[in-house]
Amino acid sequence: MLPLAPGTFPSADADKLGAQASLLKEHTTQQEETTWRHGTDTEQNGANMGTQRWPKSLHSQGEALLGGIRAIGQKKGAVDRRFIRGIGTWTVYRRDIHRFVEFLQRAGMRDLRQAQRVSGFVRTYIAGRGQTLRDAGGSFQTLEREISALTKLSHALDVYAERHGGESAADIRTVLSEEKAQWRTELAARSGGYTTRAYPDPEGLYAAIPDGGLRLQAKLMGETGCRAEGVGAPARGSNPLTVANLLGMGTDPVSGEAAGRITVQEKGGKHTEHFLKPETYRELEAHIAEHGQLLSPYRTFLRAVEAAARATGQYAPGRGTHGLKHSFAQSRMHEAVESGLSHEEAKQAVAAEIAHNRMDSVDVYLR
Numbered sequence: 001m002l003p004l005a006p007g008t009f010p011s012a013d014a015d016k017l018g019a020q021a022s023l024l025k026e027h028t029t030q031q032e033e034t035t036w037r038h039g040t041d042t043e044q045n046g047a048n049m050g051t052q053r054w055p056k057s058l059h060s061q062g063e064a065l066l067g068g069i070r071a072i073g074q075k076k077g078a079v080d081r082r083f084i085r086g087i088g089t090w091t092v093y094r095r096d097i098h099r100f101v102e103f104l105q106r107a108g109m110r111d112l113r114q115a116q117r118v119s120g121f122v123r124t125y126i127a128g129r130g131q132t133l134r135d136a137g138g139s140f141q142t143l144e145r146e147i148s149a150l151t152k153l154s155h156a157l158d159v160y161a162e163r164h165g166g167e168s169a170a171d172i173r174t175v176l177s178e179e180k181a182q183w184r185t186e187l188a189a190r191s192g193g194y195t196t197r198a199y200p201d202p203e204g205l206y207a208a209i210p211d212g213g214l215r216l217q218a219k220l221m222g223e224t225g226c227r228a229e230g231v232g233a234p235a236r237g238s239n240p241l242t243v244a245n246l247l248g249m250g251t252d253p254v255s256g257e258a259a260g261r262i263t264v265q266e267k268g269g270k271h272t273e274h275f276l277k278p279e280t281y282r283e284l285e286a287h288i289a290e291h292g293q294l295l296s297p298y299r300t301f302l303r304a305v306e307a308a309a310r311a312t313g314q315y316a317p318g319r320g321t322h323g324l325k326h327s328f329a330q331s332r333m334h335e336a337v338e339s340g341l342s343h344e345e346a347k348q349a350v351a352a353e354i355a356h357n358r359m360d361s362v363d364v365y366l367r
Contacts, residue, residue, distance in 0.1 A: 054111075054113070058101050058104060058105045058109060058110070058112060059098060059101055059102075059105075061101075061111070061112045061113075062097055062098060062101045062112060062153075065112060065153065065156040065157060065160055066084075066090075066093075066094060066097065066152075066153070066156055068156055068159045068160055068163070069082055069083045069084055069152065069155055069156045069159055070083070070084060070090065071083040071084065071085050072084070072085065072086070072087050072090060073085065073087075080159070082152075082155035082156075082158070082159065084152060084342075086342060086344055086345065088344040088348075089342040089343065089344040089345070092145065092149070092343065092344060093148070093149040093152050093343075096145065096146045096149035096150070097149050097150065097152070097153050099146075100125055100146075100149075100150060100153070103121070103125050104118065104121055107121055109121065112157070113157070113160065113161075113166050113167070114167065115154075115157045115161070115166070115167035115168060115169040115171070115172060116167050116171060118157075118169070118172060119169070119171040119172040119174075119175055122150065122172055122175045122176060122179075123175050123178075123179060126143070126146075126147065126150075126175075126176065126179040126183070127179070129143055129146060130143055130179070130182075130183040130186065130187065133187060134186060134187060137196070138187070139187065139196055139330065139366050140183060140184050140187035140334075141330060141333050141334070141366040142366070143180075143183050143187065144180065144184075144334070144337060144343070145343040147176050147179065147180050148337065148342065148343050149343075150172065150176055151172075151173060151176055153169075153172075154169035154170075154172040154173050154176070155169070157169035157172070158170075196326065196330070197316075197318070197319055197322065197323050197326040197365075198323055198326035198327040198329075198330050198365075199222075199309070199314050199319070199323050199324060199326075199327045200314060201312060201314060202218075202222040202324060202327045204312045204314070205218065205222075205305070205308045205309060205312055205314060205324075206218050206219050206222070206308075208307075208308035208311045208312050209304050209305070209307075209308045211304060212287070213287060213291070213294060213296060214296060214300070214301055214304040214305075215304075216280075216283055216284060216287055216294065217231045217232060217233055217294065217296060217301055218301075218304070218305055218308075218321075218324060219280050219283075220262075220276070220280070220284070221321060221324035221325060221328070222324045222327050222328055223274075223275075223276050223277060223280055223328065224262070224264075224274035224275070224276065224328065224353070225274070225325050225328035225329055225332065225350070225353045225354040225355075226264055226266060226272075226274060226325070226355075227266050227267055227322075227325065227355070228298055228301060228302075228321045228322075229265075229266055229267065229298075230264035230265070230266040230272070231264070231294070232293070232294040232295040232296060233295075233296050233297070233298045233300075233301040233321075234298060235298040238295065239265060239295075240293035240294060240295035241262070241264070241284070241288065241293060241294040241295070242288060242292065242293045242294075243288055245262050245263055245264060246260075246261075246262060246281075246284070246285060246288070247260075247261035247262060247263055247273070248260075248261060249261070249278065249281070250275070252275045253275075253349075254275075254332070254335055254336050254339055254341075254349060255335060255339060256339070258278055259275040259276060259277065259278065259281070260275065260276040260277070260278055260280065260281020260282070260284070261273060261274070261275060261276075261281075262274050262276060262281070262284070266355050267355070270355055272352075272353070272355050274353065301321060302320055302321055305320065305321050305324070306320065309323075325354060325365065326365045328353075328354070329350050329354055329362060329365035329366060330365065330366060332349075332350050332353065333346050333347070333350050333362075333366060336349050336350065347362045350362050350365075
C-alpha cells in the first residue's frame with residue numbers, strides 16, 4: 001500500500017486517535033502490558049526484549065518501544081539522555097507517536113523495527129502535518145512538538161537495536177531535522193498573514209517607535225513576556241520601574257548566557273523575575289539613572305506600539321501591546337527546545353516567565 005497523500009489528516013481522525021492513545025492500555029492485554037512495559041529497572045537489569053514475542057499490533061509495538069525509554073521521575077543525568085523522565089512529556093509524546101503509528105498502519109506498515117522503511121514515511125507524514133497546520137493557521141511550535149515526539153521514537157528504536165540488534169534510526173532524525181528547518185521558515189512566514197497574535201518582526205517594531213522610553217518598554221515586553229503593567233504602563237494606577245527593580249547581571253537559565261535580571265510586579269500583585277539582553281538592561285539602567293523611573297500612560301504606550309505596527313506592516317486589530325507577549329512566548333519556546341529542554345519542560349519554563357501557573361495556558365500564546 002502506498003503512503004497517504006500529504007494533508008490527509010481530518011480533525012475527526014485526530015480526535016479519534018487522541019482517544020485511542022488515551023485508552024490504549026485498556027485495549028492492550030495484561031500480558032503485553034507486563035511483557036513490554038520497560039523503565040529504569042529494565043535498563044539496570046538488562047532484561048532481553050528480544051527473547052519475548054514481538055506484538056502484532058502496530059500500536060502495541062509502539063508501546064513496547066516507548067517502554068524501553070521510559071524513566072519517569074528519574075533525575076537528569078541519572079539515566080540515558082534519550083529517555084523520557086517527565087510524565088507530562090510522556091503523555092504528550094505518546095499521543096503524538098500513536099498518531100504517527102496510525103498513519104503508518106493505514107499506509108501498510110507492519111513492523112516498527114524496520115527503521116529504514118519508517119524513515120521513508122516520516123517525510124510524507126511531516127509534510128502532511130505541516131500543510132494541515134499552515135492551512136489552519138497553526139503555529140510552528142505545534143509541529144516542532146510532534147517532531148520532538150518522533151525524535152524520541154527514533155531514540156527508542158536505537159535503544160531497541162542496541163539491546164537486541166536491528167536497524168539504526170539515524171535516517172529518521174536526519175529527515176526530521178530537514179523538515180523542521182523547512183517548516184520553521186514556511187510557518188513563520190505565515191505569521192505575516194496575521195494567523196497568530198505575535199508580531200512577526202518585533203525588532204522592526206521597536207525601531208519604528210521614536211520615543212526612547214516607549215521604545216524601551218516595548219523591548220522589555222518582547223524580551224521578558226511581561227504584561228504592560230510590568231514594564232511601567234499599567235491601564236490603571238501607577239507601577240513604575242525604578243532602581244529597586246534592577247537585580248544586576250546574572251545567567252539566563254534557558255540559554256546559559258549572560259543576562260540582566262529584573263523583578264516586576266504584574267497582574268494581581270504577582271512578583272516575577274525576568275532576564276534581558278545585556279544591552280537592554282544597560283539601557284534600562286541608564287533611563288532610570290536619568291529619569292528616576294520608567295513610566296508611561298497605557299494609552300500612550302498602546303498608540304506608540306500600534307503606530308509602529310502600521311509603519312512596519314504588522315498591524316492587526318487586537319494585536320496591540322499584548323502581541324509582544326505572544327512574540328516572547330513563541331521565541332522563548334523555540335529557544336528552550338533548541339537548548340535541549342523537552343517540549344513539556346520548555347512550556348513549563350515559558351509559563352513561569354509569562355506569569356501563568358498552568359502549562360496549558362501557554363498554548364494560547366503559541367498559536
